[in-house]
Amino acid sequence: MTIxxxxxxxxxxxxxxxxxxxxxxxxxxxxxxxxxxxSGADGxxxxxxxxxxxxxxxxxxxxxxPDELPPVIKMERIAAKGFYSEAGFGAASYLGSAxxxxxxxxxxxxxxxxxxxxxxxxxVQLAVSSHEATVxxxxxxxxxxxxxxxxDGRLGGRVGRIAFFVEGGAGGAYISSNVLQKVGVLDPGERxxxxxxxxxxxxxxxENRHYAFGLAGDWWLxxxxxxxxxxxxxFYLRYTYGGS
Amino acid sequence: xxxxxxxxxxxxxxxVGCASDPQYITPATGQTFSMEYDGSxxxxxxxxxxxxxxxxxxxxxxxxxxxxxxxxxxxxxxIPFVRLEDVDLSIEWxxxxxxxxxxxxxxxxxxxxxxxxxxxxGQFADPDDPEAMVPPPLLGYVAPTPVPGGxxxxxxxxxxxxxEAAIDIELITRANVNPxxxxxxxxxxxxxxxxxxxxxIVDDEPQPQTExxxxxxxxxxxxxxxxxxxxxxRNGDEVPEGCSPHLVMExxxxxxxxxxxxxxxxxxxxPAELSVWTPTVFAPMFMP
Numbered sequence: 001m002t003i004x005x006x007x008x009x010x011x012x013x014x015x016x017x018x019x020x021x022x023x024x025x026x027x028x029x030x031x032x033x034x035x036x037x038x039s040g041a042d043g044x045x046x047x048x049x050x051x052x053x054x055x056x057x058x059x060x061x062x063x064x065x066p067d068e069l070p071p072v073i074k075m076e077r078i079a080a081k082g083f084y085s086e087a088g089f090g091a092a093s094y095l096g097s098a099x100x101x102x103x104x105x106x107x108x109x110x111x112x113x114x115x116x117x118x119x120x121x122x123x124v125q126l127a128v129s130s131h132e133a134t135v136x137x138x139x140x141x142x143x144x145x146x147x148x149x150x151x152d153g154r155l156g157g158r159v160g161r162i163a164f165f166v167e168g169g170a171g172g173a174y175i176s177s178n179v180l181q182k183v184g185v186l187d188p189g190e191r192x193x194x195x196x197x198x199x200x201x202x203x204x205x206x207e208n209r210h211y212a213f214g215l216a217g218d219w220w221l222x223x224x225x226x227x228x229x230x231x232x233x234x235f236y237l238r239y240t241y242g243g244s
Numbered sequence: 245x246x247x248x249x250x251x252x253x254x255x256x257x258x259x260v261g262c263a264s265d266p267q268y269i270t271p272a273t274g275q276t277f278s279m280e281y282d283g284s285x286x287x288x289x290x291x292x293x294x295x296x297x298x299x300x301x302x303x304x305x306x307x308x309x310x311x312x313x314x315x316x317x318x319x320x321x322x323i324p325f326v327r328l329e330d331v332d333l334s335i336e337w338x339x340x341x342x343x344x345x346x347x348x349x350x351x352x353x354x355x356x357x358x359x360x361x362x363x364x365x366g367q368f369a370d371p372d373d374p375e376a377m378v379p380p381p382l383l384g385y386v387a388p389t390p391v392p393g394g395x396x397x398x399x400x401x402x403x404x405x406x407x408e409a410a411i412d413i414e415l416i417t418r419a420n421v422n423p424x425x426x427x428x429x430x431x432x433x434x435x436x437x438x439x440x441x442x443x444x445i446v447d448d449e450p451q452p453q454t455e456x457x458x459x460x461x462x463x464x465x466x467x468x469x470x471x472x473x474x475x476x477x478r479n480g481d482e483v484p485e486g487c488s489p490h491l492v493m494e495x496x497x498x499x500x501x502x503x504x505x506x507x508x509x510x511x512x513x514x515p516a517e518l519s520v521w522t523p524t525v526f527a528p529m530f531m532p
Contacts, residue, residue, distance in 0.1 A: 137336075138496050140336065142336075142498075181510075188273070188512035189510070
């Protein structure tokens with residue numbers, strides 16, 4: 001259902017909801033206009049035709065018959081499905097034995113994916129985080145970048161406007177300098193490693209079905225970098241190109 | 245369109261981030277870049293010499309160097325494999341005072357060489373004259389560096405300082421400039437290097453020099469490929485009786501390899517895969 005059609009339904013429903021209750025009022029108003037008053041006698045007169053009907057309170061709210069009520073519009077959010085991209089920022093940190101040698105650092109991530117089903121998508125994720133090396137000096141106050149790229153799959157579900165997902169993937173990582181070689185995290189000449197990741201997140205669908213934002217967290221493992229592990233948390237904005 | 249632009253910008257940021265990534269040249273496995281000065285021994289540690297791990301020159305690079313020599317009308321063997329613009333170097337150091345109760349002052353200087361010549365300030369002092377003035381080192385501090393008791397002091401010789409040192413040694417050796425003049429002036433932004441007549445020192449006095457009309461072209465300026473590091477210390481200004489300085493100096497080299505001339509594995513690389521040079525220690529001509 002397109003947003004235009006959905007909006008038209010809302011407008012029609014609202015219009016119907018105001019028009020139907022007003023119909024008796026108009027008729028009653030006509031009666032009122034005949035004698036120029038809005039007395040209770042008029043109300044009685046209006047009900048004279050059906051002696052068994054409950055008396056109508058002219059000052060009470062007018063309620064249409066149930067079968068004439070407009071349909072209740074469900075307010076759950078519609079999310080587009082198809083190709084999508086995500087851009088996010090957050091922070092990343094090492095865990096375990098590599099943790100003492102690198103400070104928590106800012107990270108940015110870019111993800112491109114495709115929804116095969118409403119509950120499963122595949123994609124590629126590129127992320128980079130920047131860390132201050134906290135190895136014994138020298139060097140001192142030196143920063144490096146850790147680039148990560150994964151091909152991954154994402155399983156998810158939606159409850160109303162909230163979606164949940166878990167994801168996992170494999171890929172590679174590149175470190176911009178060998179500053180961690182001093183502490184044995186890297187071997188001489190080593191800059192690349194295979195990498196694995198798992199994670200999950202929660203996503204909020206905006207009224208515009210193309211947009212959502214969310215919070216995600218990932219754990220990653222870098223086997224060739226002395227099995228260094230890390231976590232990343234990020235806030236992201238998602239745009240789905242698909243129309244269905 | 246905006247979304248596409250943002251996408252390209254993001255990818256560009258990731259790609260540009262990889263450019264000129266630094267490589268830390270750390271000691272080979274099992275070795276250290278450190279020197280310990282124990283004042284009670286009354287003897288400074290001997291200088292440590294480090295030659296950086298440059299890979300072998302490829303045939304293609306030899307050919308390109310020969311073509312450059314033809315273009316510059318300069319001898320091919322006078323165009324170095326490791327040129328000034330090929331790699332940006334800096335030296336990061338730390339000094340730890342092992343004696344928590346005694347402040348100390350550290351003194352260190354760094355000399356070095358390119359693939360043609362090495363600079364040793366002592367060579368410019370007349371060996372027969374004990375009062376002869378010795379030129380300053382290529383890199384170092386005029387004032388001693390205070391190191392409070394138990395503290396760690398860190399510092400860095402920046403890329404522009406190493407560049408200055410590399411140009412200075414070219415001026416001193418291949419352009420015959422007086423080392424006092426070369427080292428006490430700022431030369432890192434010069435664009436040409438005229439060659440002077442050789443330095444001749446008569447009775448501890450350098451003789452006047454004239455330009456030869458020849459130049460060392462900027463494309464042939466060499467980067468430093470080796471360093472000699474000396475280190476000593478003395479007590480701080482106000483120390484308790486009986487104190488003697490006990491310091492450890494550590495350092496490493498940080499390189500931004502613009503042409504890929506450094507070996508990826510650094511000093512851990514197979515020696516057969518590394519270039520080896522034996523630069524001549526430059527000395528002026530002394531006349532009685």
